[in-house]
Amino acid sequence: MSPARSHADSLVPPEAVLQRLAAEEHTTSDALRELLLDGRATVLGSHARVGQIRACVVGAGLRTKVNANFGTSALSSDLVGELHKLDVAIEAGADAVMDLSTGGDIRAVRGAVLARASVPVGTVPVYEAAVQAAGRSGGPTAMTLDSLIAAVRNHAEQGVDFQTVHASITRSQLSSGAVERRRTGIVSRGGALLACWMRAHDAENPYYERFDEVLDICRGYGVTLSLGDSMRPGCLADAGDEAQMTEVAVLGGLVQRARDAGVRVIVEGPGHVPLHEVAAQVTAIKRACHGVPLYVLGPLVTDVAPGYDHITSAIGGTLAAMSGADFLCYVTRAEHVRLPNADDVREGVIACRIAAHAGDVAAGLPGAREWDEAMATARKALDWPGQFALAIDPTLPAEMRAHSDAGDAAECTMCGPLCSMRVTSSEVLA
Ligand code: SF4
Incomplete structure (x- = not known):
């Protein structure tokens, strides 16, 4: 375990990094420190890596950042190809990347990604717990409480800069019938895995129940906790429904607990949202989550353009960035169809950067x-x-x-x- 740190030391990077970030954001070190300490901004860069990589900061009044996902799948586990996508994403200007690998030796893949990536790297530990469980018995229901927490710890020990943890899907939500009333149910992969486990075991979400352990790990290693939205809408019909907004309220409580524990935290957001609802969604989520940095997937503003979802998401991402979202996760043209290739990755990053910048111009961001x-x-x-x-x-x-x-x-x-x-x-x- 890394040495104990004060809350301030966990939230604020070393002075040289702070000064670089402040200069890039057209602000002062003092102003940025204040944003970091009150949780309206968050550094992506774990204690182990913050001085080694191009760490970045996401949050209020700062340039909207862009994330690119890649990673092996069970049907396509080519490490060389995924590392090429990493290079392509960074060359195209991604501020951060997420390794979502679920195929092959995913610990080794993660190690190779961390060794190569010059930008912050995020992961989703429940994927690894599910893959390990599948190897033992063939299904995610074989995940154990300890394996889920161990995955968070293992990723942190390896140096991962931010982790998506789906702590906000709860037993009461699953029993409310809200999911069954949806058109596309649970589309978050991590959320679906946990829901499957919770139903099979008739038990509470381990990440919700053992949230303090997750917080201890994240604080110790300087991992930014990215609170995943398991109930993000997967189609326009589900946007803003009971399932989504009930979870948003839970997310707000978890954000407060993370802040009280001195943990860097951001919240993930939708998803598929009609254009005229994007601004209201961003405002509502930010308000419910106490101004926490908001990391949105898209949003995709129509369901009917498979093959072009880098465009549907850039439209929504622009409005989201203009309305206060701080971090955009790209969507590639391959979304809903297949694993993206390197060309899809490059095009997706560029489309997302256009959205982020257009939103920043409209929001009047300095520079x-x-x-x-x-x-x-x-x-x-x-x-x-x-x-x-x-x-x-x-x-x-x-x-x-x-x-x-x-x-x-x-x-x-x-x-x-x-x-x-x-x-x-x-x-x-x-
Ligand atoms: S006006 Fe613009 S588009 Fe037309 S020739 Fe000149 S540079 Fe090209």
Whole structure:
């Protein structure tokens, strides 16, 4: 076990890291420290790794961050391929990644990811407990209380920076009938595994019942506790329903307990939400959870675009970021269809970064609008290298121009000699 630390030492990173983060966020170290101490912002970077990686901070008034998921599955467990996706995600600008591996030697995969990743790494320990149980008997009902807690500890000891723990799905929720009244039931994989276990054993959620043990582990290792929303809506019809909002109330209580224990905490959010309900959902969850940093999956604003869910989620993510969500989990075009490949990962990160930045501009975050203004200046000057350097994805537009018929022309092939940027420029008018 790592040495005991004060609450402040658990919540605030070493001074050099704090200063770097504050500078990146256009704020002061004192202001950022205050946000971290009162829980409105949270550092992603465990005690073991915070000084070694590009740790980041999520929270109120800070740049909206982007997470990319990858990982082996039981049907596709290619370590080399998943490490390539990790590289692609980071190269595309992901602020954090989650290793959701459930296939092959997942401890070894996690070790390789942690050794390679220059950004914070998150995991979902119940997956490992379920995989181990499946190996013993063929089903998640064979998970044990101790194996679930041990998974949290094992991931923390290995250096994982943030962990999703589904502590807020409770026995009373499962017996209320709210899940059965849903169109798509429980779509959170971790939530579904725990619900399966709870029903089979007629028992309370071990992560809820033994939450203090989870808190002790997270505080000891500087792990950010990401409270998973087991009841996140999996379709528009379930958004904001009894199952979701009952869980949100439980999440609020768990956030308070985590803060009282000096544990870094964030809360996960939806999911599938119609566009006109996104802002209200973000506001309601943030209020119920005492202003905790909110980490949303999407939200996907329509159910009918499989193959294009990087777009449905970017639309929802933009509005969520504008409305106060702090951390967006990307969704790839492969969502609902198959395991994403490296191209899906790259495209998903870019789409999510566009959403995050557009939300930040709309929210008036310091530094956000200046980026667009620099691009506008380069665009007016027909400064192509400058435009590519400023682009969220510098590669694609450069390739597109290189493979067009523009040649050495100042303008592009869209308007050619009628280029409005050119014909109104001072040198042409002179
Ligand atoms: S040619 Fe048209 S599209 Fe291309 S840079 Fe000029 S104005 Fe823009």
